[in-house]
Amino acid sequence: MTYYWVNQGKTYNEENKGGYLWAPLKNSLNHSVFHWETMNDLKTNDIVFNYCKGYLVGYCIVTSLPYKIEIPPEFKRNNDWNIDGRMVNAEYHKFEKSIPLKELYENIKTLLPRKHSPITNNPIKANQGYLYKISNDCGVKILETTNTTMSLGIIAPTEATELPxxxxxxxxxxxxxxxxxxxxxxxxxxxxxxxxxxxxxxxxxxxxxxxxxxxxxxxxxxxxxxxxxxxxxxxxxxxxxxxxxxxxxxxxxxxxxxxxxxxxxxxxxxxxxxxxxxxxxxxxxxxxxxxxxxxxx
Known part of the structure; x- marks a missing residue:
C-alpha cells in the first residue's frame, strides 16, 4: 500500500459519483506533466486522500490498475487537456468531518515531501497539480488526524483489477x-x-x-x-x-x-x-x- 494526495477542486463530484480517478495523458501542447504521470504508479489497495476546495474531504481505495481511456463525458471540457487519459477505479469514503487545509498542514508539515509536495507553505494552499505521492508516515498521520481507522489490505484483487x-x-x-x-x-x-x-x-x-x-x-x-x-x-x-x-x-x-x-x-x-x-x-x-x-x- 502506498499513500497519495489528489486535488479534485473541479472534478471531485464527478469522480466520486463515478468511482474513479482520471487524468489526461498530455496537455494541449502535447506535453506530459509529473502529476498526471503519477497515475501510472497507482496499484490496487493504494490509499488516495481527496482534497477539494480548501478541505480534505475523505479518501479512496484504488481497486484497479491504471488503464487508458478518453476523458469522461461528464467532465466539463478543459481546453488545456488532451482528450486521452488514464483512469483507475476507486472506492470512495468520506470523513465524518472534513478538515481545513491549514489545520491539517500544521499536523503533517514535517512529513510532506520536499519535492512535489501537494501543499505549499507560503501561503498555505494546495499545489497546482492532480496526483501527488506522499510518504507512509504522512499518510498514517493524516489517518490519525482524521480519526480514521481501517484494516490495511482489505481490498482483494478481483477480475476487475487490471486492464491489459x-x-x-x-x-x-x-x-x-x-x-x-x-x-x-x-x-x-x-x-x-x-x-x-x-x-x-x-x-x-x-x-x-x-x-x-x-x-x-x-x-x-x-x-x-x-x-x-x-x-x-x-x-x-x-x-x-x-x-x-x-x-x-x-x-x-x-x-x-x-x-x-x-x-x-x-x-x-x-x-x-x-x-x-x-x-x-x-x-x-x-x-x-x-x-x-x-x-x-
Whole structure:
C-alpha cells in the first residue's frame, strides 16, 4: 500500500459519483506533466486522500490498475487537456468531518515531501497539480488526524483489477479481465459512452443504476466477445433483469419481444406495454441479439 494526495477542486463530484480517478495523458501542447504521470504508479489497495476546495474531504481505495481511456463525458471540457487519459477505479469514503487545509498542514508539515509536495507553505494552499505521492508516515498521520481507522489490505484483487493493453485480453484467465457487469471498468465506461449514458429503452440517465447488460451471456462468449462493446445494451435495472433472464428480447428493428412466460396478471405494478423499443442498434448488436432471441419463449 502506498499513500497519495489528489486535488479534485473541479472534478471531485464527478469522480466520486463515478468511482474513479482520471487524468489526461498530455496537455494541449502535447506535453506530459509529473502529476498526471503519477497515475501510472497507482496499484490496487493504494490509499488516495481527496482534497477539494480548501478541505480534505475523505479518501479512496484504488481497486484497479491504471488503464487508458478518453476523458469522461461528464467532465466539463478543459481546453488545456488532451482528450486521452488514464483512469483507475476507486472506492470512495468520506470523513465524518472534513478538515481545513491549514489545520491539517500544521499536523503533517514535517512529513510532506520536499519535492512535489501537494501543499505549499507560503501561503498555505494546495499545489497546482492532480496526483501527488506522499510518504507512509504522512499518510498514517493524516489517518490519525482524521480519526480514521481501517484494516490495511482489505481490498482483494478481483477480475476487475487490471486492464491489459488495448483493452483486449489474450485469455479469460489472465488477471485483469474486466467483468462488464460490475464496477466502473473501462468496458462499462465504453458501453455508457456508446449509449450516451442513457438506458437504451427508457432514456433514463441516472448512470449509477444503469447496467451494461451482455446480449450474448458472458459464460457463452469468447474473450473478444466478452469485451466487445457491441455485445452490450445499457439498461435500467428492470429491463436488465428481464433481458438477462430472457423474459424480453428485441427484434432487429428494435421492437421489444415479450416472453409468453409473462402474463398480464404476473406483471403487477411492473409496467410493460409491449411498445418499448431501441432505436439505434448496430449491425453487430443485431448479430448478438439473434443469439439472444433463440432463448426467449
Amino acid at each position: 493493453p488495448n483493452d483486449i485480453p489474450d485469455t479469460t484467465s489472465r488477471k485483469g479481465l474486466v467483468t462488464s457487469r460490475v464496477g466502473q471498468g473501462a468496458y462499462r465506461r465504453k458501453v455508457l459512452q456508446r449509449w450516451q449514458n442513457k438506458c437504451a429503452v427508457t432514456g433514463c440517465s441516472i448512470t449509477e443504476i444503469l447496467i451494461a447488460s451482455h446480449i450474448k451471456p458472458w459464460r457463452e462468449s469468447n474473450d473478444q466477445e466478452r469485451l466487445d462493446v457491441n455485445n452490450a445494451i445499457l439498461l435500467s435495472p428492470k429491463y436488465d433483469a428481464l433481458f438477462d433472464r430472457h423474459l424480453i428480447s428485441f427484434e432487429d428493428t428494435g421492437e421489444i419481444i415479450i416472453s409468453k412466460r409473462i402474463t398480464p396478471d404476473s406483471l403487477g405494478d411492473l409496467k410493460l406495454s409491449g411498445k418499448e423499443r431501441i432505436n439505434n442498434l448496430t449491425e453487430a448488436n443485431k448479430t448478438y441479439l439473434a443469439h439472444h432471441r433463440k432463448k426467449i419463449e
